[in-house]
Amino acid sequence: MNTQGIMALGIPGTWEWLAIAVIGLLLFGKRLPEVGKSLGRSIVEFKKGLRGIEDDIDKAIDQSSQADMLPPPEKTTTKTAE
Secondary structure, X not given: OOHHHHHHOOOOOHHHHHHHHHHHHXXXXXXXXXXXXXXXXXXXXXXXXXXXXXXXXXXXXXXXXXXXXXXXXXXXXXXXOO
16 A cells, blocks of 8 residues: 555644644634634533533433342232142
């Protein structure tokens, strides 16, 4: 397999990252702190949502384990007429 072809589509190098940073500064300029702040808030809200889902899963596991600990129902035997 040609590794040069794969590397051409791989991770950007130093100059590419520098070009991306310059373009980002030109596009966002003065709004960059606001963009960073909103991005940080978004990440925090996402993590809170994940924690909420984890809590729901933990509660469901706890409820199912409690149900497993209940004693089994008593068996009733029926006599058949002979």
